[in-house]
Every structure is written in C-alpha cells, then in structure tokens.
Amino acid sequence: MLQFPTWKIALVVLVCLLGVVYAAPNAFERNAFGDVPTGVPGRQINLGLDLQGGSYLLLEVDSKVVVQERLEAIVESARRELRDAKIGYLGLGVHAGVARFQVREAGDLDTARDLARKLEPGTEVATEGNWVTVALSEATVTEITRNAVQQSIEIVRRRVDETGTREPLIQRQGDDRILIQLPGVDDPQRIKALIGQTAKLTFQLVDLNASVDDARQGRVPPGSKLLPSADDQGPPFYVVKRRVMVSGENLVDSQPTFQDNQPVVSFRFDAVGGRRFGQATTENVGKPFAIVLDDKVISAPVIREPILGGTGIISGSFSVQQAQDLALLLRAGALPAPLTVLEERSVGPGLGADSIAAGKIASIVGLLLVIGFMVVAYGLFGIFANLALLLNIGLILGALSALQATLTLPGIAGIVLTIGMAVDANVLVFERVREELDNGRSPINALDAGYRRAFTTIVDSNLTTLFAAVFLFALGSGPVKGFAVTLGIGILTSMFTAVMVTRLIVALWARRARPATLPI
Amino acid sequence: MLKPIRFVPRNAKLPIIRSRLLAFVLSTILVIGSLVAVATIGLNFGIDFKGGILMEVRTSAPANIAQMRADLGGLGLGEVSLQEFGDEHEVLIRIQRQEGDEAAQIKATDAVRAALGEGVEYRRTEFVGPTVGQELIEAGALAVGLALLSILLYVWFRFEWQFGVGAIVALAHDIVSTLGLFAVIQHEFNLATVAAVLTIAGYSINDTVVIYDRVRENLRKYKKMPLADLFELSVNETLSRTTLTSGTTLLALVAIYLFGGAVLADFALAMIWGIVIGTYSSVFIAVPLLLYTGLRRGEDEPSEDVAVPEYERAEREG
Numbered sequence: 001m002l003q004f005p006t007w008k009i010a011l012v013v014l015v016c017l018l019g020v021v022y023a024a025p026n027a028f029e030r031n032a033f034g035d036v037p038t039g040v041p042g043r044q045i046n047l048g049l050d051l052q053g054g055s056y057l058l059l060e061v062d063s064k065v066v067v068q069e070r071l072e073a074i075v076e077s078a079r080r081e082l083r084d085a086k087i088g089y090l091g092l093g094v095h096a097g098v099a100r101f102q103v104r105e106a107g108d109l110d111t112a113r114d115l116a117r118k119l120e121p122g123t124e125v126a127t128e129g130n131w132v133t134v135a136l137s138e139a140t141v142t143e144i145t146r147n148a149v150q151q152s153i154e155i156v157r158r159r160v161d162e163t164g165t166r167e168p169l170i171q172r173q174g175d176d177r178i179l180i181q182l183p184g185v186d187d188p189q190r191i192k193a194l195i196g197q198t199a200k201l202t203f204q205l206v207d208l209n210a211s212v213d214d215a216r217q218g219r220v221p222p223g224s225k226l227l228p229s230a231d232d233q234g235p236p237f238y239v240v241k242r243r244v245m246v247s248g249e250n251l252v253d254s255q256p257t258f259q260d261n262q263p264v265v266s267f268r269f270d271a272v273g274g275r276r277f278g279q280a281t282t283e284n285v286g287k288p289f290a291i292v293l294d295d296k297v298i299s300a301p302v303i304r305e306p307i308l309g310g311t312g313i314i315s316g317s318f319s320v321q322q323a324q325d326l327a328l329l330l331r332a333g334a335l336p337a338p339l340t341v342l343e344e345r346s347v348g349p350g351l352g353a354d355s356i357a358a359g360k361i362a363s364i365v366g367l368l369l370v371i372g373f374m375v376v377a378y379g380l381f382g383i384f385a386n387l388a389l390l391l392n393i394g395l396i397l398g399a400l401s402a403l404q405a406t407l408t409l410p411g412i413a414g415i416v417l418t419i420g421m422a423v424d425a426n427v428l429v430f431e432r433v434r435e436e437l438d439n440g441r442s443p444i445n446a447l448d449a450g451y452r453r454a455f456t457t458i459v460d461s462n463l464t465t466l467f468a469a470v471f472l473f474a475l476g477s478g479p480v481k482g483f484a485v486t487l488g489i490g491i492l493t494s495m496f497t498a499v500m501v502t503r504l505i506v507a508l509w510a511r512r513a514r515p516a517t518l519p520i
Numbered sequence: 521m522l523k524p525i526r527f528v529p530r531n532a533k534l535p536i537i538r539s540r541l542l543a544f545v546l547s548t549i550l551v552i553g554s555l556v557a558v559a560t561i562g563l564n565f566g567i568d569f570k571g572g573i574l575m576e577v578r579t580s581a582p583a584n585i586a587q588m589r590a591d592l593g594g595l596g597l598g599e600v601s602l603q604e605f606g607d608e609h610e611v612l613i614r615i616q617r618q619e620g621d622e623a624a625q626i627k628a629t630d631a632v633r634a635a636l637g638e639g640v641e642y643r644r645t646e647f648v649g650p651t652v653g654q655e656l657i658e659a660g661a662l663a664v665g666l667a668l669l670s671i672l673l674y675v676w677f678r679f680e681w682q683f684g685v686g687a688i689v690a691l692a693h694d695i696v697s698t699l700g701l702f703a704v705i706q707h708e709f710n711l712a713t714v715a716a717v718l719t720i721a722g723y724s725i726n727d728t729v730v731i732y733d734r735v736r737e738n739l740r741k742y743k744k745m746p747l748a749d750l751f752e753l754s755v756n757e758t759l760s761r762t763t764l765t766s767g768t769t770l771l772a773l774v775a776i777y778l779f780g781g782a783v784l785a786d787f788a789l790a791m792i793w794g795i796v797i798g799t800y801s802s803v804f805i806a807v808p809l810l811l812y813t814g815l816r817r818g819e820d821e822p823s824e825d826v827a828v829p830e831y832e833r834a835e836r837e838g
Contacts, residue, residue, distance in 0.1 A: 058652065187642070192626060341625070344647040351576065351643035358781035366775035370768045377764060379524035410712055413776055413784050417719065417791070420772030421726075424765040428730065431761040438530055457733040460678055461726040467670045468722030472715055475663035480715045487719065520524055 004507050012500045016391055019493075022398035045400045048408035048482055049181060051356050053349035055188040057180040058173070058342045059195065061152050063145040065337040067097075067136065070144060074099040074134055077119050087112050100133040148336040149176055156180065156339070158332035159194050178339070186348040190325075198294050198338050199329035201248030203277070206288040206300050210239040230296035231317055238297045240290045245280040246273050254330035256323040257313075263323035264315040267330060274310025282306035291316075293326070359412035366416045367393070374423055378430050380519045384505045385426040388497040392422050395493040396486065405489075408482030418490025425462070425498030429454040433520055443518045444510060451503055458495060466491050527767075528760035537752040540808035547693055547805055554700020561703045566710030567646060569660075571617040571653040573628060576644035577636065582608040591635045597628050606782035610643070617650060625649075660714040664695065667718055671725050679732055682813035687728045690806035694724045694798045701793050712787045720794030723769070727762060727802035734758050735807065739817060747815065751807050759803075766799045 021041045030044060049056050071094045078101060082089050088104030089112070103112045109127060116125045116132050122140035126133050136144070149172055156178060160168045169181040180195075182188060207224040215226040216237060224239050250273025257266050269277055280289075281303045290300045291314050298316040318326065371389065374382035396415060400407055433450030441449060469491060472484035567574045577583075585602050588611060592600045598616040605612040613632065618624040625647050633642070648656075668691060676684035698717055702709050734754040742750055770792060777788035 060651075187645075189626065189630075196626075340649075341647070342649040343652045344645065346645040348641065348643045350578070350641060355781055355783065358779060358784070362776045362778075362780035362784070365779055366772035369771040369775060373768055373771060376525055377527065382524070409781075409783055410715060410787065413780065413787055416772050416776050416780070417769070420769035421723070421765070423768050424726070427761050427764045427768070431758075431764070434526075434530075434760075435757065453737075457730055460733060461729045464671050464674055464725045464729055465722035467674065468667045468718045468725075471663045471667040471670070472718050475659045475666070476711070476715065480711050483712075483715050483719075487722075 004504060008500075009504060012504050015496065016395070016501065019391070019395035019398035022402045023394045026397055026401060041402075043401050043404060045397065046404050046406045047352075047356075048406045048411065049183060049345070049352075050347050050409045051352045051359075051407065052183055053186050053347050053352040054181065054183040055185045055191070055344065055346040057182070057188060057192070057195075057344050059152075059156075059178040059180065059339045060342050061145070061149045061176045061178065061336075062338045062340060063141075063148050063176050066144050066148045067141055068094065070136065071097075071099045071134075074120055074123070078116065078134070081115050081119065082112070085111065085115055087115070098133045098135040100131055102130045103132065104130075106130055145176055149178065151336045152339060153178055155333050155335050156195050159328065160191060162328045162332060163191060163194065165191070177342070184349070186346055188344065188346055192341060192344075194325060194329065195335075195339055196341075197329060198335040199248070199332075200294055200334040201251070201330060202292045203245045203247070203280075204240040204243065204290050204292055205245065205280075205284060206290050207239045207241050208287065212237050212239055215239045227290070227292060227295055227297050230293065230298050233317060234299075238290055238300055240292065240297070245289065246277045248330060248334050249273075250276070251330055254327045256320070256327040259313060259315060262315060263318045263320045264313050265318070265323050265327045265330065266311065266313050269310040269312075271310075274308075277310065277312070278306060278308040282308075355409045355412075359409065359416075363412065363416050363419070366419050370419055370423060374426075378520055381426075381430055381506070384502050384509070385423055385430070385498075387505060388426065388502040389419065389422055391501055392490070392493050392497040393419070395497065396489055399489045399493065400486070403489075405485045406482055407486070410480060410483035411486040414483045414486030414490060418487060418494060421465075422490065422494035422497070425454075425458045425494060426502055428457055428461075429498065429502070430520055433518065437518060437520070443515050446518065447506060447510060451499075455499065458499060462491050462495050526760065528763055532756050532759050533752075534756060534759065535752070536755050536803060537748050537808050537811075540804065540811075543804035543808065547801070550697050550700070551693055554697045554703070557700045557703040561706070563699065563703050563709040564706045566708040567614065567648045567653070568710040569653050569657050571648050571650040573613075573615040573617070573625060574644070574646040575613040575615075575629070575632060575642060576605060576610065577613065578610050578641040578643050580609070580639050583611045585611060588613075588636065592632060595628075595631045595635055597631065610782070656711060660711070663714070664718060664721070667721055668692075671721070675725075675729065675732070678729075679736060680815065682810055682815040683732050683736075685813055686806045686809040687725055687732070689809055690728055690801040691721050691724055693801050693805055694720055694794060697797050698790060698794055702790070707786050707789065712784075713790055716787050716790035716794065719791060720798055723795060724798030724802060727765070727799055728806040730761065731755060731758050731802055731807055735810070743817065747811060747817075751810065755803055755807055762799060762803060766795055769795050 022043075025042050025044050028044075075092060075094055078099065079092060082092075082101070087108045090102040090104060092101035093099070101112075103109050109130060109132070112132050113125055113127050116134050117123075119134060122137050122143075124135045124137050126135070153170055153172060157168070157170050160170065160180070160182070165182050166184055168183075169179075171179050173179045182191065185191065207221065210221045210224055212226070212235065214220075215224075220226055220239065223242050225242055227238050227240055229236050229238060246269065250269050251267050252270045252273075254265055254267040257264060285303050285305060288300045288302045291298045298314060301315070314326070367389075371386045374385050374389075376382070378385065393415070396418065399405075429450050432454045433446050436446035436449045436453075437443070466488060469484050469488035473481055473488065476484055583604070585604060589600070589602050592602070592613065597618065600616075601614045603612045603614075604610065615628060615632070618628045629645065629647075668688060671691065672684045672688050675687045695717055698720060702713065731754060734757055735751060738745075738750050738754050738757075742753075745753070773788050773792045773795065776784050777792065780788060
C-alpha cells in the first residue's frame with residue numbers, strides 16, 4: 001500500500017495534469033481562444049443547443065416523390081417507343097409503384113417486353129396476361145433515395161448558408177433523413193419556410209386553346225395541365241402546356257431588385273438555358289408564358305419580343321422579403337423532393353443562459369453538500385476524498401473538452417449525479433478500512449486490506465452502471481445522449497480518482513505521518 | 521483533529537432478512553399498485569412520445585393563465601394545456617399534434633404567437649411528429665431492455681445465475697414502481713424520464729452488486745453459517761456504505777431538484793425516488809430473494825477468483 005512505484009505516481013500526476021490543462025480553457029470567457037485543432041488543449045466544452053440556444057430540426061426526404069418521378073419518366077419514354085414501334089397499347093401509366101401498359105394484340109407482347117427492357121437500366125420487367133409491368137429494382141430505389149438525400153443536403157446547406165447562420169451542422173441521419181442544428185437561431189420559422197419549398201422553377205407556355213372553365217371541370221387537353229395561381233390578384237387558374245421551355249436548373253444567378261418600385265427577382269441563364277429561352281421566346285412572340293414555381297403560376301407575362309440576352313425578370317406581387325427569399329431559393333437550386341419536418345426543438349438564448357446558471361448553482365450546492373458530508377463522516381479521510389472529488393470534476397471537464405463531447409442540460413445533471421456517486425468508491429474503501437480496523441488490524445494493514453478488498457467491488461459496481469450509460473448513449477437522442485456522455489465519463493474518472501488518486505494521497509500521508517491510529 | 525461520525529453503528533444487527541416477508545408483502549403491493557396505476561390512470565406522455573407542440577413562454581407581467589387559456593382555446597387547435605412552469609412569469613403550453621402536414625404545425629405555432637401578442641418571450645419551442653415519437657418510444661424501451669439484459673449477463677458471469685435473477689427482480693421492482701409513481705403524480709413522462717429510469721437501474725444494480733460481493737465473500741469465509749444468518753451479516757456489514765452512498769447521491773439530487781431549474785426538476789424527482797426505492801430493494805429484496813433461488817454453497821466448486829485466500833497468503837508472506 002505504501003509502496004507506490006514511481007511510474008505509477010508519474011502516471012497519476014500526468015493524467016491529472018492533462019485533465020487540468022484540457023479543462024483550464026473553460027475558466028475563460030467563451031471563444032477566448034478562437035479555433036484550436038481537435039485534440040490540442042485550448043478547446044472549450046461544446047455546449048448543446050439547449051444551453052447556448054438554437055434550433056434542431058430533423059427532416060425527412062420524401063423519396064417516394066423521386067421514385068414516382070422516375071416512373072413517370074419511364075411511362076413517357078414507353079409512350080414514345082411504343083408509338084415508334086407501332087405497337088397498340090392501353091392503360092399506360094403508373095399504378096401501385098410500377099409503370100405498366102397493356103398491349104392490344106397478344107402477338108406484340110414479346111416485342112413490347114423486349115422494348116420495355118431497354119427503356120431504363122435497373123428495372124425489372126414482367127408480363128402477366130397482356131400486361132407489361134416495369135418496376136424499379138430495389139437497388140435502384142435505394143440509389144435514387146441516396147442520391148436524393150445527398151442532393152437535398154447540398155441544397156439545404158446552400159439555402160441555410162445564404163441566410164448567414166453561423167456554423168450550421170447539416171448531416172444525413174439514417175436512410176432518408178437530414179439533421180440540422182442551427183446554433184443561435186431561436187426562431188427557425190424563416191429557415192423552415194425556406195427549406196419547406198422545393199423551389200422547382202419552370203417556364204411553360206400558356207395553352208391559349210384551352211378554356212380554364214373546361215379544365216376545371218376535368219376536361220384538360222392532353223399535353224396540358226391546370227395550375228393554380230400563386231397570386232391573389234388576376235385569374236386563379238391557368239392552363240399551361242406540359243412541355244417545359246426552360247427550367248430552374250439552367251439558372252446561374254438570381255437577385256432581388258426593383259422594377260417600377262416593385263420588388264422583383266432578376267435571373268440569368270447559363271449558355272444552354274439562354275439559347276433555349278431565346279429560341280422559345282422568338283417562336284412565341286405575342287403569346288403569354290407562365291413562370292411556374294412548385295406547380296403554382298407566379299405570373300404569366302406576354303412575350304413582347306425575343307429575349308436573347310439570357311437574362312430576365314420575374315415579377316409578381318412580392319414583398320421585399322418574398323423577393324429576397326425567392327432569389328435565394330433560385331440561386332440555391334431546387335430540392336429533388338419535398339422535405340418534411342419530423343422534429344423540431346428550439347431554445348431561446350434566455351432559457352439557455354438560465355439553464356447554465358441553474359446548472360452551475362446546482363453543481364456548486366451539490367458539491368458543497370457532498371464535501372461537507374464527507375468531512376463529517378470521515379474527517380481527514382473525507383478531505384482526501386474531497387480532493388479527489390474536485391480533481392474528478394476537473395477530469396470530467398477536461399475529458400469533455402478534449403473529446404469535444406457536447407454538454408447538454410441533462411449532461412449537467414449527469415455531472416451533479418456523478419458528484420454524488422463519485423465518492424462511492426471512496427466510501428467503499430473507507431468502510432472496508434474501518435471494518436479491518438475493527439477486526440484488530442494495524443492502521444497500515446487495514447489501509448492495505450481496505451484498498452485491496454474494495455477493488456473488485458468497485459470495478460463490479462461501476463461496470464454495471466457503465467452498461468446503463470452505454471445503452472443510453474447508443475439509443476438515446478439529443479439531450480439524453482449528453483447525459484449518458486457525462487455519466488459514462490464520470491464513472492471512469494471517479495474510478496480512477498478513487499483507486500489511484502486518493503490511494504496515492506493516503507499513501508503519501510501514511511508514509512509521512514506513520515499513524516498509530518487511523519482518524520477514520 | 522476532525523472527529524469522524526459513524527452514521528451506522530459498528531455491528532449493527534438490524535433484522536433485515538428476518539423481516540423479509542414484510543418487505544415482500546410491501547413490495548408486492550407496490551408493484552401491483554404501480555401496474556394497476558399505469559394500466560388505469562396511464563402515464564402522462566410528453567410530446568417526445570405522443571407528438572405535438574410544446575412552447576415555453578415568459579411574460580413580462582405575471583402570467584394570466586386563465587386569460588391565455590381562453591385566448592388559445594378559441595383557436596381551434598384541439599387540446600391545449602397550460603401550466604405554470606418554474607415561476608409565475610413562465611407558462612408551458614402544450615398543443616396536441618395538428619391534423620395534416622408540417623405546414624399545419626407551423627400554422628398552429630403562428631396562431632399561438634398571434635394570439636399571445638407582443639411582450640411574450642418564446643423561450644422554447646418543440647415539435648415532435650408521430651413517426652419520431654413512435655421511434656423514441658421503441659428506442660427507449662429497447663435501451664431499458666438491453667441494459668437489463670446486459671446487467672443480468674454481467675452479474676451471472678461475475679457471480680452465479682441465482683444472483684442475476686435476484687438482481688433483475690429487484691431492478692424490475694424499481695423500474696415498475698418508478699413508472700407507477702409517474703402514473704400517480706401525473707408528471708410528464710418524457711425522454712429525460714427514460715434516462716432517469718435507466719440511471720436508477722444503473723444505480724440500484726450498483727448497490728445490489730456491492731452487497732452481493734459481500735455475500736460471496738462471506739459464503740467463502742463462513743462455510744457452516746446458515747444462509748439466512750449469513751445474508752443478515754452481509755447486509756449489516758455493508759449497511760454503513762449503503763446508507764452513506766445513498767446519502768451523498770441524494771444530497772446531489774436534492775441540489776438539482778431545488779436549484780437545477782424547472783426542466784430538470786422532474787428528472788431529479790424521478791431519480792430521488794429511484795435512489796430511495798433502489799436502495800430499499802437492494803437490501804430488502806435482492807438479498808433475501810437469494811434464499812429462494814436454490815443457491816448452493818460453492819465449497820466443492822473450484823472457483824478461480826478466490827481473492828481472499830490468495831490475499832491472506834500474500835499477507836502472511838509480506
């Protein structure tokens with residue numbers, strides 16, 4: 001017990017010093033050290049959104065929409081191919097997750113099946129009676145979904161960046177989810193509004209031959225569709241040609257600006273888009289075309305002259321904010337599929353600061369109570385345990401800073417709880433020492449026996465608690481994870497401080513004091 | 521020199537094992553009562569689990585909850601509940617999940633903001649959709665289940681299977697009675713409560729293992745002592761440690777309960793209950809149960825981790 005090899009002393013001192021060095025930056029005001037690389041001392045504890053204020057959003061990519069679009073594209077190419085091959089067909093369309101059609105002549109079935117096989121790679125073609133069905137293979141669906149999520153993350157990142165949010169965290173979660181953390185944003189309404197739009201922009205000609213009234217009663221000419229207006233003034237519906245003249249994919253820039261004192265959005269096409277737009281406007285001078293955003297007509301101006309410069313203006317009855325947002329959305333690009341908010345948690349800066357303050361008070365009060373209790377119960381040995389306890393808190397803070405784990409409000413509770421539980425290992429040892437003394441051992445012998453015999457108990461009891469912490473971490477979400485982190489780290493550090501640090505202190509004290517009786 | 525105090529006298533001889541029938545009756549009533557409470561009254565699930573909207577607002581003047589309730593009740597948002605939170609300036613608003621998509625949820629929060637008007641600080645807004653709520657329930661149940669299983673396996677591995685059974689019964693007792701408490705007092709049951717339940721499990725098993733450790737040690741030491749007496753001795757020998765550790769942990773928890781803010785108060789309450797019940801079950805349930813599991817004395821089994829004789833030998837040599 002009294003023999004502490006030098007390497008062990010060095011190890012204990014080294015670990016404690018490391019803990020203090022890593023923990024020290026937290027004593028300074030926040031961001032006092034700027035950006036320090038991971039692993040190097042100088043980083044402060046990463047505060048969770050519930051403490052620093054901010055928003056957490058969990059989004060789901062509606063990948064069904066992308067799959068549906070892909071199937072519709074297959075239907076369109078099937079229509080073309082069947083026509084070219086002069087095969088008569090019926091009932092071509094998307095039905096229950098597959099594209100399908102029926103051949104008129106049974107003799108065409110084999111030809112039609114071979115033709116369907118060539119439509120698109122990654123599909124599974126089957127026949128049943130006169131029906132030919134084209135289904136997307138599972139691998140294809142997975143890939144479509146993965147791409148859609150990847151693309152959505154990119155677009156969301158661009159949109160969020162455009163709003164000037166500091167250090168947003170945007171990452172994929174699971175198969176089709178996106179997690180967004182926005183520190184410092186306590187009202188995410190604007191961001192939600194921005195990511196809630198797919199922002200698919202198209203320019204399509206208005207079908208002048210169709211009547212809106214007929215279309216509203218379901219008589220829409222083939223090749224056209226009925227779209228509502230986004231504008232309260234003017235006609236509530238338009239019939240537009242399905243063919244897209246140019247789409248938002250070809251936009252390279254878009255800015256809010258003013259025209260006749262009205263907020264409008266200016267845009268510029270890339271070379272391809274400019275050429276197509278120029279051609280379409282040249283061919284259709286005098287006719288109206290619809291500017292369609294997410295299947296709503298923003299406006300339908302008449303083409304007065306060919307627009308050849310590749311630039312244009314979108315006017316509608318926008319507010320300044322709306323014009324800004326639309327320009328932002330067009331710049332950032334369209335989402336491949338709509339996003340749904342599954343979960344949102346926002347905390348204002350006031351509550352975060354209050355939580356930190358309350359957490360500090362609770363920690364200090366808890367600490368003082370435990371320290372006082374230990375001194376009353378164990379006297380001098382209680383003081384030894386308290387030294388280890390303080391060091392333990394230093395180590396927890398150091399470990400949190402070094403690992404850049406996130407400290408949440410439940411995490412603070414975890415620390416306070418650890419304060420209460422950390423002394424347990426010492427209590428086990430001290431009680432054992434008392435028993436050994438009662439059994440008539442000499443002080444040094446009693447200390448020795450106390451530490452040795454309590455050791456397995458300490459390991460057993462702490463490991464079982466650690467299991468609970470591990471499962472909390474693996475399966476918990478957000479703040480609960482934060483609790484598991486501090487609890488887990490606290491268990492490890494308290495085992496270290498009890499088994500190594502207090503033991504070292506006690507050994508050094510016993511070596512010097514050579515006690516005849518133990519004040520325990 | 522500071523004079524240490526022994527809270528539990530040396531050679532305490534409390535009739536714990538002898539009172540086991542009383543404890544069993546009490547615990548049976550507690551567990552059945554809890555199950556009945558959970559089944560009939562039910563848990564007051566927070567939005568984490570059932571989905572919906574939660575807003576914490578702070579008003580400059582003391583909040584007029586009756587007025588706010590009238591204002592919000594007229595919005596047609598379905599079930600809206602208001603509750604004073606922390607102090608009289610703060611109100612917690614819970615709104616049931618709105619029919620329809622995300623836009624409907626945004627509309628509901630907008631409507632609340634419009635109805636409450638200016639001069640209100642929005643301290644916290646949470647929205648949980650039904651999909652996530654269901655997943656959180658599953659993840660929470662899975663976490664509790666796996667934690668229990670791993671504890672069972674660990675105790676089995678380190679002791680005998682009889683100890684594992686005793687520990688798990690005691691743990692289940694703690695968890696069920698904590699759920700019962702939440703059903704009776706109708707405090708919100710949310711993610712933090714699940715975390716509390718798991719921590720209670722971890723703490724209670726910690727307590728149990730410490731006593732079991734002593735039982736194992738005494739089983740080797742006193743080969744002839746009747747089991748009931750041996751358990752009585754083991755429980756009493758560790759009683760001082762059991763009460764001291766529970767005491768320090770309770771002190772820390774009381775600090776969280778009183779000063780940690782309203783968000784943590786329920787969490788601390790669950791933990792306080794859990795520590796008390798967990799300590800009780802470790803002493804009064806987990807150990808006496810060993811009498812009924814057919815625990816054999818390990819004398820004829822060669823045991824590899826016989827720490828005691830090895831140590832005694834080392835001591836004699838040193």
